[in-house]
Amino acid sequence: MSPQSDLAKLDLDSLWHPLTQHRGLEARMPREITSGEGVFLTDAQGQRVLDGVSGLWCVNVGYGREELADVAREQMTKLAYLPSTFIHAPAALLAGKLLDMLGYAGKVYFTSSGSEANEVAFKIARQYQAQTGSPGRYKIIARYRSYHGNTLGALSATGQAERKIGYGPPAPGFLHVDAPDLYRSNGDAAAHLEETIEREGAETVAAFIMEPIIAGGGVLMPPDDYLKRVREICDRHGVLLILDEVVTALGRVGAAFAHELYGAEPDILTLGKGLASGYQPLAAMVAKQHVFEAFEGEPDELRHLRHVNTYGGHPVATAVGLRNIEIMEREELFDRATKTGDALLGRLRGLEDHPSVGDVRGRGLLLGIELVEEKAGKTPLDAAGVASVVGRCARDGVIIGKTTNTTPGYGNVLILAPPLVLSEDESDLLATTVERAIRKELPTSL
Ligand SMILES: Cc1ncc(COP(=O)(O)O)c(C=O)c1O
Incomplete structure (x- = not known):
């Protein structure tokens, strides 16, 4: 657009654009x-x-779905907001739908972004370990080239150097291993993960997080048996497997969830982008039932998840998410x-x-x-x-x-x-x- 237009001027004067060097932006305006x-x-x-x-x-x-606008309008008129400490239909229905699609029992926690979904996943992993007899397990192993978000925990898990320069030190307890790179044949990444767990001391490792297919880091495809092997390694060492499907779910890679294609299930799953197709800011963390059960107890035992997001489970966002899935299934x-x-x-x-x-x-x-x-x-x-x-x-x-x-x-x-x-x-x-x-x-x- 022309840098002389009023809107461009207002934008340049007022907005801080992400991942953008502003110097000289007038000459290359978005x-x-x-x-x-x-x-x-x-x-x-x-x-x-x-x-x-x-x-x-x-x-x-795709853009321009009036059906999603109609659902949002209806929901806003009926009940615009409710904290997730109450019950409302859209969040319960969407959570039930996701578990149906996954085919296992568990619990869904909604957030407004993928970063927040990963943050709650990390906290749950650590608290789970602490409450199941392994308080020394706090380390989260992630992979180089992966992206898990921009908040400090998720950024610490991210394996992309440029995103982290200048924002250190990262949160303690995050470390990285290589992801498989079939084009560059970089060795046996699953074996390297196991070796790293052993060298760190399995009794210090809470979870391993990975994208089934690394997206922003270069569309890195795993060998067909990689995820299954990772699942076995995590099981052998008492490490929770967190799958970050913020990009790959829902449907991006030809299945609702990418892990369906690779034959292994996570203990904790995160998803975001495709969940409401960007029509509302909506993401989610899904923990399997065995993870959730470690949080049961009396209120004063503080075993419950002590975490809240003002907009988590937002009625409008979840209503739109539900209809978004209906559209995907119908079409x-x-x-x-x-x-x-x-x-x-x-x-x-x-x-x-x-x-x-x-x-x-x-x-x-x-x-x-x-x-x-x-x-x-x-x-x-x-x-x-x-x-x-x-x-x-x-x-x-x-x-x-x-x-x-x-x-x-x-x-x-x-x-x-x-x-x-x-x-x-x-x-x-x-x-x-x-x-x-x-x-x-x-x-x-x-
Ligand atoms: C794999 C992955 N995880 C997490 C995130 C963070 O999601 P958000 O930008 O919604 O916080 C992204 C964003 O691109 C992502 O690609």
Whole structure:
């Protein structure tokens, strides 16, 4: 948008944008977006752009769903707010629905963001250990390249150096192991986890947290047996398994929950973005029943969860979340994500003949394209090269994402995560634009 417009001036004068260097921002102002419909956003100049990243990977049912606006309006009129210490229908119904979908008994705690869901997961893990005879278990093991949120606990679990620089020291008790990287064959990550638990002393480890597929850290796919092996390792050592499915649930990778695809269940699950498709700020932590049972006792024993969020279980957010799931089921969006994603992945793999495309990977509608300087050494492409592809796509009307420096020097993965309603034609437009941008921006004569 023009930096001279009143709105741009007000924005520059007043708003602190995330992940943005403000110096010189007038010369590269973000677009002003005025509306959204399906997979498209429209900017203030009336130009339509295909949103290939669903906002921040959250608008799973696409933009412009009047049905969700109607539900929100009805709920606001009827009961706009209630603390979760009371009972109201939308939160109870949504919690019941999630447990139904998961197929196991447990308890759901709602928050307004993925970071807060992970915070409560960490507190529950530590309190669980303390209340089941292991008060010395406080360490949380996480993985390099993963993202778990921006609050200090979740940031301490995050394994991305750039996000943490300047905000230290991190909360004590968080440590990291490698995640499997199939493209770079970095060894047996599950064995390394077990070794780390043993070296730290299992009696000091409360939980292990992981994203089933690392999303923002570069769409890192696990080997098929990795999650099952992690589950066994956690069980062997009395360590709780927390799965952060803030990106992968609901439906992003072609199943309601990614762990369904890998045959192992978590003790504690967190989810967010797809839960209300971004129509309301809504996230959740789900603890299995055996975890919850460790919190039972008399009030003055202080065994209960002493944690509250003003907006946790918000009636409007949970009503919207419930309808969002109804829409996904009615339109069979999980299957659709599998079909569209398989076709898109197959097509984009055609890019692997290009000298700068090292690897194309993903599952459902979470796809990554790893760009390299040269294939043999797999040297990551520099930031300018990656930005030129993202920039050309944007000029050609398609928004795609990329990793930031999750591991220093590895900001080289393009990320696609379009709304699950993406049609064949829209998928074709997305693929064509990305292919053209890579072929035009990156020389083939390396
Ligand atoms: C895997 C994962 N966990 C947690 C979060 C934090 O969610 P929020 O930004 O809603 O706090 C994110 C956000 O991108 C994420 O990608």
